[in-house]
Amino acid sequence: xxxxxxxxxxxxxxxxxxxxxxxxxxxxxxxxxxxxxxxxxxxxxxxxxxxxxxxxxxxxxxxxxxxxxxxxxxxxxxxxxxxxxxxxxxxxxxxxxxxxxxxxxxxxxxxxxxxxxxxxxxxxxxxxxxxxxxxxxxxxxxxxxxxxxxxxxxxxxxxxxxxxxxxxxxxxxxxxxxxxxxxxxxxxxxxxxxxxxxxxxxxxxxxxxxxxxxxxxxxxxxxxxxxxxxxxxxxxxxxxxxxxxxxxxxxxxxxxxxxxxxxxxxxxxxxxxxxxxxxxxxxxxxxxxxxxxxxxxxxxxxxxxxxxx
Amino acid sequence: xxxxxxxxxxxxxxxxxxxxxxxxxxxxxxxxxxxxxxxxxxxxxxxxxxxxxxxxxxxxxxxxxxxxxxxxxxxxxxxxxxxxxxxxxxxxxxxxxxxxxxxxxxxxxxxxxxxxxxxxxxxxxxxxxxxxxxxxxxxxxxxxxxxxxxxxxxxxxxxxxxxxxxxxxxxxxxxxxxxxxxxxxxxxxxxxxxxxxxxxxxxxxxxxxxxxxxxxxxxxxxxxxxxxxxxxxxxxxxxxxxxxxxxxxxxxxxxxxxxxxxxxxxxxxxxxxxxxxxxxxxxxxxxxxxxxxxxxxxxxxxxxxxxxxxxxxxxxxxxxxxxxxxxxxxxxxxxxxxxxxxxxxxxxxxxxxxxxxxxxxxxxxxxxxxxxxxxxxxxxxxxxxxxxxxxxxxxxx
Numbered sequence: 010x011x012x013x014x015x016x017x018x019x020x021x022x023x024x025x026x027x028x029x030x031x032x033x034x035x036x037x038x039x040x041x042x043x044x045x046x047x048x049x050x051x052x053x054x055x056x057x058x059x060x061x062x063x064x065x066x067x068x069x070x071x072x073x074x075x076x077x078x079x080x081x082x083x084x085x086x087x088x089x090x091x092x093x094x095x096x097x098x099x100x101x102x103x104x105x106x107x108x109x110x111x112x113x114x115x116x117x118x119x120x121x122x123x124x125x126x127x128x129x130x131x132x133x134x135x136x137x138x139x140x141x142x143x144x145x146x147x148x149x150x151x152x153x154x155x156x157x158x159x160x161x162x163x164x165x166x167x168x169x170x171x172x173x174x175x176x177x178x179x180x181x182x183x184x185x186x187x188x189x190x191x192x193x194x195x196x197x198x199x200x201x202x203x204x205x206x207x208x209x210x211x212x213x214x215x216x217x218x219x220x221x222x223x224x225x226x227x228x229x230x231x232x233x234x235x236x237x238x239x240x241x242x243x244x245x246x247x248x249x250x251x252x253x254x255x256x257x258x259x260x261x262x263x264x265x266x267x268x269x270x271x272x273x274x275x276x277x278x279x280x281x282x283x284x285x286x287x288x289x290x291x292x293x294x295x296x297x298x299x300x301x302x303x304x305x306x307x308x309x310x311x312x313x314x315x316x317x318x
Numbered sequence: 319x320x321x322x323x324x325x326x327x328x329x330x331x332x333x334x335x336x337x338x339x340x341x342x343x344x345x346x347x348x349x350x351x352x353x354x355x356x357x358x359x360x361x362x363x364x365x366x367x368x369x370x371x372x373x374x375x376x377x378x379x380x381x382x383x384x385x386x387x388x389x390x391x392x393x394x395x396x397x398x399x400x401x402x403x404x405x406x407x408x409x410x411x412x413x414x415x416x417x418x419x420x421x422x423x424x425x426x427x428x429x430x431x432x433x434x435x436x437x438x439x440x441x442x443x444x445x446x447x448x449x450x451x452x453x454x455x456x457x458x459x460x461x462x463x464x465x466x467x468x469x470x471x472x473x474x475x476x477x478x479x480x481x482x483x484x485x486x487x488x489x490x491x492x493x494x495x496x497x498x499x500x501x502x503x504x505x506x507x508x509x510x511x512x513x514x515x516x517x518x519x520x521x522x523x524x525x526x527x528x529x530x531x532x533x534x535x536x537x538x539x540x541x542x543x544x545x546x547x548x549x550x551x552x553x554x555x556x557x558x559x560x561x562x563x564x565x566x567x568x569x570x571x572x573x574x575x576x577x578x579x580x581x582x583x584x585x586x587x588x589x590x591x592x593x594x595x596x597x598x599x600x601x602x603x604x605x606x607x608x609x610x611x612x613x614x615x616x617x618x619x620x621x622x623x624x625x626x627x628x629x630x631x632x633x634x635x636x637x638x639x640x641x642x643x644x645x646x647x648x649x650x651x652x653x654x655x656x657x658x659x660x661x662x663x664x665x666x667x668x669x670x671x672x673x674x675x676x677x678x679x680x681x682x683x684x685x686x687x688x689x690x691x692x693x694x695x696x697x698x699x700x701x702x703x704x705x706x707x708x709x710x711x712x713x714x715x
Contacts (some may be wrong), residue, residue: 032614032644096540121502121538122424129429130461145643163613165643165673180583181613182641185673186697189641204582206426206504233583236426259586262571262593262605266320266367270567270582270610272537273426278369278444283590300591300698 011149012175012198012218013112013138014088016156019045021080021110023101024092026052026073029116033092033163038062038069040148040166041157045084050075064157077108088112090146090161098142099124106137114161115141115209122272125207132209139209143271144201145181152224162201164188170195173317174308175219177212178231179204179238179271183259183301187229190305194318197225204233204271212242220250226317227253229308230295234260235273235281240289247293253311256290256297257304258283319534320367324407325548326532330508333497335490336526340409349390350383352408358382359411362389363529366401369442374398379411404550412526415517417510418479418487419443422459422494424504431459431498433491435477439510453477465495483513486525502538507531557607557630564622566609573604574708576627578611578620579639580650585610588639591701599702601709606633614644620653621660628663634708634715636667639697642674651679655686666707668692670700 020037024030025047034057038044041064047057053075062069074080077089089110093101098120105113106128113132120142132139140147146162150171160166163181168188172195178184179202188199200215202208210218212230219225232239239258246254260269260276261283268275276282287297296311298304312318321329324342331337341352342365353360364376371377376398380386386408396403419439425432436454438446447454455477459465467488474487490511498506508527515523539545561568567582575592579585589605596603607630611623627636640650654667667690671679683691692707694700 095537119537121541122504122535123499123502123538126424126429126431126461133429134462163644168673178583180581180586182579182581182584182643183587184583185641185643186584186587189672206424207429231583233586238426241427257587259583259590262589263586263608264569264571267569268536269569269586269608272535274582274586277533278442280444299594301587302696302698 011152011158012200012222013147014149014159014161016149016151016158017043018087018159019043019084020088020090020159020161021046021048021077021084021086022090022092023048023077023105025049025071026057027092030092034071035059035062036166037090037160039064040160042160044071045086046080047071047073048075048077048080049073077105077110081108081110086110088114088161091115091117093117095119095121099128102128102139103131106132106135110137112138112140114146115139116144116146116162118143120205122206125205129207129209140200141203141208143205144203144208145184147198147200149198150196164199164201168192172196173224173226175222175225175228176200176231177202177215177219177228179233180231180259183231183257186301187231187257187305190302191229191308194312197222204273206236206273212238213245216242216246216250216254220252225252227255227308227312227315229304230254230256232256232258232286233271233274234263234269234283235275237281239286243290243293243295246295253315254295255304255308255311256295257301258286258297319536319545319548321532321534321548322365322367322404323363323529324365326530327407329497329501329532330527330530333493335493335497336524338410338412338526338528340407342405343390343408344405345394346387346390349406349408350387353380353386354383356408356410360386361409361411362386362393363407363409364393364396364398364403365405365407366398366403368399368401371398376403412512412514412528413516414510414512414514415523416480416513418477418512419446419509420491420494420511421505421507421509422498425458428458430461433457433459433465433473435473437478443509459495465492467492480513482520482523483525490525501532502535502541503532504535505531505533557626560626561609564626566611566623568626569608571605571607572632573606574632574634574712575603575704576606576630576633576636577639578609578623578627578636580611580613580615580641580645582610584639584641588637588697588701591697592637592705595702595705599705599709601705603705603708606630611645615649617649617653617656620650621657624654624657625661628657628661628665633665634711635665635704637700637704638667638669639700640670641672642676644674646675647671647673647679648675648682651682655682658688664690666690666692666711668694668700668704668707670694670697
């Protein structure tokens with residue numbers, strides 16, 4: 010099994026009929042994702058046309074359901090991608106959890122942290138995997154040359170092909186940047202953990218998933234200022250990981266007390282600095298690149314040292 | 319979003335947590351009036367969103383009106399650890415018998431909420447944790463659960479509140495939790511939560527929140543009327559305000575290279591690359607700002623962004639770094655040219671495009687044939703070039 014989802018698994022999109030939802034549903038379809046429905050109580054019973062959106066160029070016609078429960082019952086959906094606006098996001102995720110969706114990828118930026126704390130804890134109790142919020146999503150690369158991977162969210166398709174690397178990141182564009190730098194090597198899966206203070210899948214949990222995935226041979230971890238997810242992941246990796254991890258950390262120049270775009274990207278009370286993260290990572294043997302390119306170069310060296318390439 | 323002490327105090331008061339009588343004042347006349355009303359001695363406290371203000375001389379005791387005026391005149395114009403003082407809080411002076419520390423915050427690692435408390439209050443909690451780690455007690459509040467009187471009482475007992483204070487302490491902890499939830503806070507900290515009163519008169523003793531720090535969740539502003547009551551016109555930077563009007567994430571950093579990119583991580587990375595280049599080139603050139611145009615930005619958004627960055631007179635060059643995912647480099651290129659047409663700026667701009675429509679974007683820039691537009695292949699090269707151009711411009715100025 011690829012990371013958190015099988016190739017070809019049926020997927021629904023919550024908030025599909027909004028602008029973001031429409032744009033990215035079309036993209037995900039083109040990338041070969043098996044999207045079987047959307048939800049919107051006001052448009053239930055309708056069918057949305059996505060002209061030419063299927064990978065073979067044919068039109069996709071996606072039914073809209075009133076609720077996640079109905080969508081799951083009718084389609085057997087295993088996963089959901091959430092584009093619902095912040096003020097409705099908590100209810101949307103709770104609905105998906107209650108409906109028995111197994112993997113929920115929350116793209117929405119701007120969800121109050123109390124709401125995220127609630128649905129993340131609920132998901133943990135029910136054994137449901139949440140990725141995000143405030144993340145670019147999860148992309149897996151097909152396990153065989155014939156199969157499409159699954160693209161859940163907004164990660165651009167076509168940057169990379171299948172290879173031995175796993176990638177986990179707090180940032181969207183830095184994910185694409187590193188995917189681009191290492192496109193010649195290829196990936197098993199790229200996971201956007203998200204830039205919020207509380208997320209459903211932490212860097213550490215992503216490392217654990219890559220460690221357990223037989224096809225992943227090494228992991229690129231991209232962190233940024235704020236919190237201690239990088240340090241937590243590094244300490245865990247030092248004790249439990251057999252596969253090499255290389256890291257990049259953004260935000261050495263960030264001043265104290267200023268939120269740098271992402272809700273979670275803030276140094277407060279001298280805690281969560283990039284320097285502290287770098288030192289903690291290096292202390293357990295995880296090499297950290299000064300720039301994305303240098304991190305990619307280190308990864309090449311590490312792959313060579315481990316005889317992976 | 320951090321609050322000033324006087325604003326935090328307001329929120330505590332609204333939740334029925336005892337605080338000393340206090341009045342916010344913004345000039346020496348108001349300070350004198352406030353001090354007269356509260357009586358002497360009283361405390362005059364600088365309002366800044368940064369710790370250690372006492373050590374910096376921002377908190378003083380006034381014994382009479384003249385002294386209050388003198389202190390106001392010395393504190394009001396201060397800048398403490400880089401933060402301009404925004405008024406003072408004039409507060410009743412209390413006789414302190416003991417200082418506790420209590421806080422509730424979001425715990426990012428355990429993905430729930432944390433109550434922290436210690437009987438060794440008064441100084442910053444990081445210092446307390448270093449010096450007396452055993453004295454700091456921690457309790458997690460489940461994200462699906464609640465914090466009740468039983469838990470609050472247990473917490474109060476465990477940190478060693480004096481027996482007589484236990485019941486009041488538990489009530490205060492509960493009210494703090496209510497305040498935390500009602501306000502969508504990420505931090506409610508009372509330090510010190512002081513035992514005050516006459517040491518010889520047991521009936522006069524009680525707990526009182528002498529100082530407080532509250533941070534609110536900016537993402538929850540829609541539930542609170544946009545936090546308009548806490549709008550901060552004094553500290554706000556004019557460029558940050560302008561960017562906010564356009565819905566852009568901007569942070570003013572006061573260096574020489576304006577930085578614009580798509581995605582918070584990539585922009586932070588670009589800032590690091592510029593600082594690194596400035597160090598390597600031994601020019602001390604630094605980034606002037608953080609500006610994230612977000613995902614799927616239009617030409618208009620790019621043009622507005624460049625307008626804001628170029629309006630900063632300290633900016634000598636601009637580094638535009640876009641890795642097009644949803645964002646189209648073509649739109650960004652059009653936005654750059656639109657802004658240059660409008661502003662006629664002569665400052666050099668170094669552009670690095672990759673991803674979605676990068677080739678189209680670069681060809682649009684090439685056709686414009688503008689000598690101030692430079693194109694670099696990688697973000698590292700672009701940062702180097704932008705830093706060099708900024709240093710040259712600074713020298714020739």
